[in-house]
Amino acid sequence: MTEAPKKRGRLFYKFLLIFLIVSLVPLGIVGYYLVNLSQITLNKAISRDQEALAVGFADTVSSYIINFRNVLFDAAHLEDFSSMNTAKQQGLVSHIMQLHAAFLEISVINADGDETVRLGRFVHESKMRDFSNDALFAKVMRAGEFVGGLEKYMGSYPAITMGVQIVNPVTNQPVGAVLAKMSLTALSSLLKTGFPEATHTQAAVIDSNGFLIAHSNSKEIYKPDAKLPDDVLRILLQNDAKTGGGEIILETTGERVLGAFAEVTELGWVIYIQRSVSVAYQASDDMLKRTWRMMLIVTVFVLFLGYAVSLVITQPIQALREAAIKLGEGDFDYLPDLSMPNDEIGELAHTFMQMSESLKVKTAEIMSAKVELERLNRSLENRVEARTRELKSAQDELIKKERLAAIGQMSSVVGHEIRNPLAVINNSIYFIKTKTNATPNPEPKILKHISIIESEIRQANGIIDEILGYARTRELNPKVMHLNSYLEDLTMSFPVPPHVELVKNFAPENPAVSIDPDEMAQALRNLMKNGIEVMPEHGKLYVRSELVDAGTVRIDVEDTGCGMPKETAEKIFAPFFTTKARGTGLGLAVVKKVADRHKGRVEVSSVVGKGTCFMLYLPVLQNPPQAPR
Amino acid sequence: MAQKILVIDDDNHLRESLVEVLDMEGFSCTEAANAKNGIASAKKNKPDVVIMDIQLPDSSGFQICQELRKFSKDFILIMMTGRFLSAEEKTQGLSLGADEYITKPFDIQELSIRIRQLLSRKGITK
Known part of the structure; x- marks a missing residue:
């Protein structure tokens, strides 16, 4: 029998699958939901924060600019200044520039458009310019003040031009204007302070044309073509709202960012703050990581649990299976231990044991029936064989009889x-x-031949x-007949030639037999005659009788002649079989026939050179009449 | 006068030879080759002895036995046979009037003596 391949039960995998589904799917769903929720929440919160920051910075920027305008405004309204005394103006302007490093260049222009004072940090030219046709000057003289004219000062620093009227305090009439260029690099420093690199937040200030005024990363500012990415600019410039924010995917890098903006009132600038989503969602990413970790832990736990449960369930099933295999092999006595827990499996094991018991009984019944059947078969075969033998011998007998009848x-x-x-x-x-005898001298030769013929x-x-x-x-x-007297009479009357010695030895029991005396005499005479014939010179002829058992007597006729080989002995009782030159070959056949007719048998034993013994067995008559004494 | 013997046998040589030797033994023989002639001869010649074969072409020996015994009980009837007779056959023949059976071939002297004994016992001496 081939051992079934030892498979780790499929049940184990089933359990594992079910357990994993049951434990991981809800966990995954909840985790996914929570991460999503946290992202949404974070999104909202950060957007709100950033918006608020943008608004705050808008105010700051506005105040900053207004503050400097106010400085100029205050100075222009000073009496020393409005007096248009160039020397005094020169001194004031110099003082302002000393106080406020942000001012790059300040010019004082009289009402006719002639420059009267010109001071600059990087300007060492003292030539006065004519502003009479200058649009800015005209604007200031008309509107009273001006803030604008953003430029890259010296091709690098973002700068703004401010202009205020110089007003005669008495007449309250404009007498000229102060124009100042102011560096805005301080705004970048401000943004940098508010949003250091570590926060992964970028902030920028742009004007309504997209000109980059300030950036939390000051390197951005000094680039000759410094500006915000186009997609951000598009959103910012096309938006009518004063504040706003949301998630943007940057086209250039594909980075997801959270952006917020706020308008700087009066200036028409926009504060823009952006933070990378990956940074913004740090917390939710942490949550995601934890969820994954949790799932891993649960998976490992479920593996162990599944294995344990499958062991608990499959072990008994395995044991039952082994028992079933043993049962299948017909081994009822050495079933494995099936002591099972007190549950359905235990019940199954109990039922199995009952089944095996009943199977054992049934199998024993079947086996004994089979043995009985085999025994009957054998006996039937034996009987058929015996019957066949009987029929065969009967047939042989019949054929023999028919042949003998035909011969007869x-x-x-x-x-x-x-x-x-x-x-x-x-x-x-x-x-x-x-x-011939009647003639006087009969011819002797004729008489001799007559005698031969006779x-x-x-x-x-x-x-x-x-x-x-x-x-x-x-x-x-x-x-x-009583055998002894019968044999005595027979031998007495039998002519034994002188060269043969007749030795008689009869059974002392003198058994009685039922025989046809004439036929039996013929048979015994034939035997004796044969014995004498094989001893032409001298020899002994034994005639014996002996009781073989209570029911059988044997008559021996033994000679001391030449004997005969076995092959001859086998055929010697067949009719017409003879070894003699003359003879019918019927003498011994008659003996056999007589023996058969007396329900006896005749046998021969012969040793070549020693002699032959014929043994005639006859049934002894039970309860015979008393022998004559 | 010699005793008369009637020999009935269909075998010519046997019949003739038997008649010859019986004549030689001093008997006076007549012969017949079949039952019909045999019975006629017996009626005519009144033999002292009839020796007949048990099987004749025109009749069985037993029938002739009966026929012959119908008209005379004074003769001696000897049946000749070439084979063993069963006890029944012997009994039947004797009851129908046969006196003796002889089996072929037979010794003439013995037969002769036996005939004479039978005749003398019956008182038929001539």
Whole structure:
């Protein structure tokens, strides 16, 4: 039998799958939901924060600019200044520039447009310019003040131009204007302070044309073509709202950012703050990571749990399976231990044990039935064999009988037909003999031949007698005889030649037998005659009788002749079988026939060179009449 | 005067040889080859002894036995046979009037003596 491949039960995987689904799916859903929720919340909160910051910075920027304008405004309204005394103005302007490093260049222009004072940090030219046709000057003279004209001062620093009217305090009439260029790099410093690099937040100030005024990363400012990314600018410039914010995906880098903006009132500038989503969602990312970790832990836990549960469930099932395999092999006595927990599986095991018990009983019944059947079969076979043997021997017997009957019939006809001519010859020779003897001097040779013929007639007649005697089927005429006296009479009357010594030895029990005396005599005479014939010179002829058992007596006729080989001994009782030069071969066949007719049997044992013993077995008559004493 | 013997047998050689030797033994023989002639001869010649074969072509020996015994019980009837007779056959023959059975071939002297004994016992001496 082939051992089934040892598979780690599929049940284990099923359990694992179910457990994993049951534990991980809700966890995943909740985690996903929470992360999403946190992102949304963060999104909203950060956007709100950034918006607020933007608004705050808008105010700051506005105040900053207004503050400097106010400085100029205050100075322009000073009497020393409005007096248009150039020397005094020069001193004031110099003082302002000393006080406020942000001012790059300040010019004083009179009402005619002539420059009267010109001071600059990087300007060492003292040539006065004519502003009479200058648009800015005209604007200031008309509107009273001006803030604008953003530029890259010296090609690098973002700068703004401010202008205020110089007003005569008495007449309250404009007498000229003060124009100042002011560096805005301080705004970048301000943004940098508010949004240091570590916060991963960028802030910028732009004007309504997209000109980059300030940036939390001051390097951005000094770039010749400094400006915000186009997609951000598009959003900012196309938006009508004063404040706002939201998530943007930057086209250039593909980075997701949270942006917020606020308008700087009066100036028309926009404060823009952006923070990278990855930074903004730090917390939710942490949450996501934790969720993953939790799922990993749960998976490991579920693996262990699943294994444990499957062990608890599959172990008994495995045991049951092994038991079932053993049962299948017909091993009822060595089933594995099936002591099971007190639950459904235990019940199953109990039922299994009951089943195996009942199976054991049934199998034993079947086995015994099978054995019985085999025994009956064998006995039937034996009976059939025995019957076949009987039939065969009966058939053989029948064939033999038919053959013997045919032989008998033929012998009878032949014998009868030969006897007639023999009788005629016999009569004729008698006539010739009588006539010859009557003559005075009978020829001796004629007498001798007459005698030969007579002898041959006797011989021929003897042969016919033998054949007819064997073929004759007369009724057996049994008489109760005491064997000893019968044998004694028989041997006494039998002519034993002088060269043979007859030795008689009879059973002391003198058993009684039921025999046809004539037939039995013929048989025994044939045996004795045979014995004498094989001892032509000298020898002993034994005639014995011996009680073999209570029911059988054996008569031996033994000679000390030449004996015969085994092959001859086997055929010796067949009719017409003979080893002699003359003879019918019926003598021993008659013996056998007589033995058979007396419900006895005849056997021969012979040793070549030593002699032959014929053994005639006859049934002993039980409860015979008293033997004559 | 010699005793008369009638020999009935269909075998010519046997019949003739038997007649010859019986004549030689001093009997006076007549012969017949079949039952019909045999019975006629017996009626005519009144033999002292009839020796007949038990099987004749025109009749069985037993029938002739009966026929012959119908008109005379004074003769001796000897049946010749070439085979063994069963006890029944012997009994039947004897009951129908046969005196003796002889089996072929037979010794003439013995037969002769037996005939004479039978005749003398019956008182038929001539």
